[in-house]
């Protein structure tokens with residue numbers, strides 16, 4: 672897991688299109704199931720995003736799931752996978 676610190680790093684990762692990016696919009700707040708979304712780095716939705724909300728990078732889906740379950744909670748309750756790129 673690696674925190675993405677600025678727009679430059681963020682655009683570098685989506686340009687490469689490898690790995691996974693988690694958009695930590697609500698953190699551990701209640702609306703996590705709506706806005707805390709894990710994407711594939713090549714997801715077109717990420718192209719409209721910026722690093723306003725904190726973002727984390729993961730090499731593999733497994734690493735992302737393990738971290739999210741440990742640090743955010745249950746899938747589809749505290750976070751979810753993008754319905755477009757990770758169905």
Ligand SMILES: [Zn+2]
Pocket residue numbers: 709710711714715716717753754755756757
């Ligand atoms: Zn996506």
